[in-house]
Amino acid sequence: MCIGCTTAPKRPVIRVTLTGDNRAVKINGLDYAIISEISRDTTAGIWQQLAPVFRMPADTDMKDYQAAQPGKYTLKDSTIVFTPDTPFTKGKTYFVRYFKYSQANSTMNFIQGKKKLNKAPYTDYSFR
Secondary structure (H helix, E strand, O other): OOOOOOOOOOOOOOEEEEEOOOOEEEEEOOOHHHHHHHHOOOOOOHHHHOOOEEEOOOOHHHHHHOOOOOEEEEEEOOEEEEEEOOOOOOOOOEEEEEEOHHHOOOHHHHHOOOOOOOOOOEEEEEEO
16 A cells, blocks of 8 residues: 555657658647637737747757747647648757646746746657
């Protein structure tokens, strides 16, 4: 018997794959509650606030300073499909930055100094 044991909450398993002859990228496994909430929002560019796509710079320390790739986001079932305005360049690396808004607003995280106001945690997923 385990007293005081807790299980860690399940984190979504995010998968980023190229599709359509490398003309689009599919993003699967995102938090369903967040996807359903954002899909109801008609604000232009709302999907870029959740999962923007960037070109990987030669100096990876400069990742935070890259402009997001312009393009179109569509939602198919629970999958986001991003089609850039200009096709992905073969052999170049790109990345999707997934902002974890569900983890951003915990009061204890702010008190403990783990999070700062207006700074949502994120994870980068590279693809080529």
